[in-house]
Amino acid sequence: MGEFELLAKLRERLPDPGRRVDLGSGDDAAITVPGGATATSVDAIVEGVHFRRDEAGPGTIGRKALATALSDLAAMGAEPGEAYVVLGAPDDLGEDYLLVLLDGMLELAAGTGTTIAGGDLTRAPALTLAVTVVGHAGSAEELVPRDGAEVGDLLVLTGEIGGAAAGRLLLDQPALAEAVPEATAERLRARQLDPAPRLRSGRALAHAGARAMIDLSDGLAGDARHISRAGGVALAIKAAAVPLAAGVAEVAAASGRDPLQLAVGGGEDYELLAALPAQALAEASRAVGAAGETTLTRIGVVAAGDGVEIRLPGGGLLEAEGYDHFAGP
Amino acid sequence: MGEFELLAKLRERLPDPGRRVDLGSGDDAAITVPGGATATSVDAIVEGVHFRRDEAGPGTIGRKALATALSDLAAMGAEPGEAYVVLGAPDDLGEDYLLVLLDGMLELAAGTGTTIAGGDLTRAPALTLAVTVVGHAGSAEELVPRDGAEVGDLLVLTGEIGGAAAGRLLLDQPALAEAVPEATAERLRARQLDPAPRLRSGRALAHAGARAMIDLSDGLAGDARHISRAGGVALAIKAAAVPLAAGVAEVAAASGRDPLQLAVGGGEDYELLAALPAQALAEASRAVGAAGETTLTRIGVVAAGDGVEIRLPGGGLLEAEGYDHFAGP
Numbered sequence: 214m215g216e217f218e219l220l221a222k223l224r225e226r227l228p229d230p231g232r233r234v235d236l237g238s239g240d241d242a243a244i245t246v247p248g249g250a251t252a253t254s255v256d257a258i259v260e261g262v263h264f265r266r267d268e269a270g271p272g273t274i275g276r277k278a279l280a281t282a283l284s285d286l287a288a289m290g291a292e293p294g295e296a297y298v299v300l301g302a303p304d305d306l307g308e309d310y311l312l313v314l315l316d317g318m319l320e321l322a323a324g325t326g327t328t329i330a331g332g333d334l335t336r337a338p339a340l341t342l343a344v345t346v347v348g349h350a351g352s353a354e355e356l357v358p359r360d361g362a363e364v365g366d367l368l369v370l371t372g373e374i375g376g377a378a379a380g381r382l383l384l385d386q387p388a389l390a391e392a393v394p395e396a397t398a399e400r401l402r403a404r405q406l407d408p409a410p411r412l413r414s415g416r417a418l419a420h421a422g423a424r425a426m427i428d429l430s431d432g433l434a435g436d437a438r439h440i441s442r443a444g445g446v447a448l449a450i451k452a453a454a455v456p457l458a459a460g461v462a463e464v465a466a467a468s469g470r471d472p473l474q475l476a477v478g479g480g481e482d483y484e485l486l487a488a489l490p491a492q493a494l495a496e497a498s499r500a501v502g503a504a505g506e507t508t509l510t511r512i513g514v515v516a517a518g519d520g521v522e523i524r525l526p527g528g529g530l531l532e533a534e535g536y537d538h539f540a541g542p
Numbered sequence: 543m544g545e546f547e548l549l550a551k552l553r554e555r556l557p558d559p560g561r562r563v564d565l566g567s568g569d570d571a572a573i574t575v576p577g578g579a580t581a582t583s584v585d586a587i588v589e590g591v592h593f594r595r596d597e598a599g600p601g602t603i604g605r606k607a608l609a610t611a612l613s614d615l616a617a618m619g620a621e622p623g624e625a626y627v628v629l630g631a632p633d634d635l636g637e638d639y640l641l642v643l644l645d646g647m648l649e650l651a652a653g654t655g656t657t658i659a660g661g662d663l664t665r666a667p668a669l670t671l672a673v674t675v676v677g678h679a680g681s682a683e684e685l686v687p688r689d690g691a692e693v694g695d696l697l698v699l700t701g702e703i704g705g706a707a708a709g710r711l712l713l714d715q716p717a718l719a720e721a722v723p724e725a726t727a728e729r730l731r732a733r734q735l736d737p738a739p740r741l742r743s744g745r746a747l748a749h750a751g752a753r754a755m756i757d758l759s760d761g762l763a764g765d766a767r768h769i770s771r772a773g774g775v776a777l778a779i780k781a782a783a784v785p786l787a788a789g790v791a792e793v794a795a796a797s798g799r800d801p802l803q804l805a806v807g808g809g810e811d812y813e814l815l816a817a818l819p820a821q822a823l824a825e826a827s828r829a830v831g832a833a834g835e836t837t838l839t840r841i842g843v844v845a846a847g848d849g850v851e852i853r854l855p856g857g858g859l860l861e862a863e864g865y866d867h868f869a870g871p
Contacts, residue, residue: 240689240772241617241756242583242675244682247576254571255626255662255674262665288570297584299628299672333584333672336591343628343662343672345584346571353573360569427570443569 219308220334223315231328233294233349243330245295250353254285257299257343266340268384269406271310272317276407278342279318281430283325283410284483288428290357290419291348293412295330296322298344301337325412350419357415360443361424362488366515368448369497371414371485372507374433375465375472376458378479380405382468392467397460404458408483414507415485417500422493432480437521440488447518448488452477453526454512477523477531488515548637549663552644560657562623562678572659574624579682583614586628586672595669597713598735600639601646605736607671608647610759612654612739613812617757619686619748620677622741624659625651627673630666654741679748686744689772690753691817695844697777698826700743700814701836703762704794704801705787707808709734711797721796726789733787737812743836744814746829751822761809766850769817776847777817781806782855783841806852806860817844 224239233245258264258278269277279296286293298318302311322329327346350356380401383390390398411428418426425444427436433455437448457476465472484507489497494511501509523531553568562574587593587607598606608625615622627647631640651658656675679685709730712719719727740757747755754773756765762784766777786805794801813836818826823840830838852860 240687241614242581242620242677242685244579244581244618244685244687246579246682250573250575251580252571252573253624253626253660253674253676255628255660255672257628257630257662257664257672259630259664259666261667285570289573291571295582297582297674299584299586301586301588301670301672331582331584333586335586335588337588337670338590338667341588341630341666341670343584343586343630345582345626345674347582348571353575356571356573358569358573 219311222308222312226312226315226319227329228323230330231294231326234328234330243295247349249349249351250356252286252289252291252348252350252356253345254282255343255345256282256285257341260340271314273407275314275317276321278344279321280408280410281483282344282346283327283412284428284430286346286348287410287412287415288426288485289348290355290415290423290426291350292416293325293327293346294349295328295347296344298329298332298342300332301335301341303338303340304336306340325410355419357419357423357426359425359427359440362440362444362446362515363424364446364515364517365491366424366488367491367494367511368450368513368515369487369489370455370510370512371411371501373456373458374429374482374484375461375476375479376401376404377408377481378475379458379461379464382464386468389464389467392463393460401458401460401464405481408481410483411485411506413504414501417504418485418487418497421489421497421500423487423489423497426485426487429482429484429486430480433477433486434521434523436486440486441519441521445519447516448513448521449516450513450521450523452523452531454510456510548640551637551641555641555644555648556658557652559659560623560655563657563659572624576678578678578680579685581615581618581620581677581679581685582674583611584672584674585611585614586670589669600643602736604643604646605650607673608650609737609739610812611673611675612656612741613757613759615675615677616739616741616744617755617814618677619684619744619752619755620679621745622654622656622675623678624657624676625673627658627661627671629661630664630670632667632669633665635669684748686748686752686755688754688756688769691769691773691775691844692753693775693844693846694820695753695817696820696823696840697779697842697844698816698818699784699839699841700740700830702785702787703758703811703813704790704805704808705730705733706737706810707804708787708790708793711793715797718793718796721792722789730787730789730793734810737810739812740814740835742833743830746833747814747816747826750818750826750829752816752818752826755814755816758811758813758815759809762806762815763850763852765815769815770848770850774848776845777842777850778845779842779850779852781852781860783839785839802860
């Protein structure tokens with residue numbers, strides 16, 4: 214089957230484009246009429262670097278490619294709009310595989326209100342997915358950058374973390390799964406293979422007044438450092454307040470690791486870390502709860518100075534720099 | 543050198559962002575305030591599929607990746623705005639190589655008014671560049687789709703074609719270069735390795751009233767078919783009117799090919815094919831001339847029916863379907 218035929222088959226599966234899209238896939242370019250401000254991000258995943266074909270089916274791989282890109286829109290508080298997908302496929306992948314991969318992506322697109330408005334299909338030595346996503350907001354001021362944290366702001370975190378790193382351990386060392394019930398192991402593996410972008414939570418935090426926000430792709434320590442450096446402030450995080458995903462403690466113990474290492478140094482949880490004024494906390498918690506995706510937890514404060522301090526239950530300080538080795542590829 | 547350090551070095555080279563960009567590279571997403579309508583397209587090139595590292599230096603590869611993406615904006619008549627770049631790099635490529643590649647891309651970006659507003663850097667088994675470009679127009683109506691050709695419209699073509707296919711032959715069979723002066727051979731190889739997007743010509747054609755437009759990436763025959771199918775019309779092209787790049791006839795003869803085969807079946811010329819009302823021809827020719835990139839030639843008409851007819855000088859018809867084998871990867 215030639216590229217044109219496969220492209221036509223892939224296009225047939227696309228639903229009608231979203232309201233901002235005047236002209237969808239099939240022309241030289243998609244035409245949209247954005248209205249206000251746009252947030253645009255691009256994210257690529259490559260077989261052997263970000264995923265393995267023997268660990269996840271094509272639908273899951275397609276979802277992950279779109280999910281990790283959408284997570285950046287969540288971190289801006291943007292409403293998802295359009296996605297543009299480059300699919301680089303090795304010769305040995307059949308048409309069925311690629312159609313299931315697209316279906317996985319379309320499932321997440323439908324669930325998040327995203328229109329796949331264009332793309333490119335090419336041969337490549339390893340399965341490669343590069344996804345550009347465009348999100349929307351009424352104005353640039355409604356979007357939340359990384360650099361707006363102010364001294365005295367509270368640090369809040371959506372959901373629970375460490376799960377993706379624990380899932381990675383379970384995938385690499387299947388025997389560790391004996392440490393937890395199978396349903397828990399399955400959920401941890403899914404945190405690694407099939408992450409959920411916190412889009413509604415991100416918009417809720419933006420509306421509630423978040424001044425700086427980032428999604429946790431590199432790990433809490435690393436991503437907190439981005440907020441610290443961008444804003445010229447220090448972040449003080451209380452380790453005991455950081456919510457661990459169920460099973461992280463057991464998997465960490467079974468592998469001889471500190472659970473905090475998975476939670477703070479483990480990347481790819483795709484939860485959101487935000488700084489917001491203290492008076493916005495109640496509304497932010499209510500709004501994230503109403504968004505229905507996950508919880509919101511206060512984990513620290515923004516202080517004068519620089520760097521990221523993670524205070525251990527015993528009172529000592531964890532050097533966040535020491536956790537880089539778990540930051541993933 | 544880690545990914546973060548290299549990313550920082552790459553970012554240091556980026557000039558100040560364009561006027562629509564509120565927040566450039568370095569946050570979760572770039573923020574722009576588009577204003578009117580946007581045209582968005584994505585294009586990927588992969589080592590071993592679209593280029594070879596022993597044929598083109600890193601700067602040329604970087605330029606080609608951006609040029610082929612921008613060519614789609616040219617075909618919409620859009621003004622180039624932002625580019626988002628995924629760079630997948632094998633481990634053996636050093637920092638210098640990637641910086642020169644980015645510099646090549648930045649050179650073309652500066653020359654075309656494009657802001658590189660974001661990107662992603664990843665390891666990959668083969669050098670891979672996926673570029674998403676966003677172009678702008680006052681409204682969606684100012685942009686030119688593929689499907690607007692009307693019976694009676696004239697078909698016009700920018701520049702001269704066949705050069706990229708002849709350049710491909712010269713690269714594959716260096717002995718063929720004896721058929722032409724070295725300066726001509728060099729220009730033909732450059733048509734293949736370092737194409738120029740016809741951005742100003744595309745805007746000139748849009749303003750002059752072009753109703754359908756496409757860039758020639760698959761070859762004149764194949765791309766004419768896209769306009770024919772999208773518009774539900776037939777295209778009648780006069781082979782003798784199709785302008786050949788200098789040296790194409792000689793390289794074709796030396797390789798035992800019909801020059802028309804290179805011109806009609808050869809892809810990657812990145813010239814523009816447009817359909818416009820007869821009364822718009824004079825203004826379109828003047829405007830393309832004023833754009834200063836290349837010439838405009840009338841090569842045929844839009845007729846009732848379907849399919850693409852290419853009439854040979856002797857009066858016979860060329861079956862365009864027969865040229866698919868030269869359509870490139």
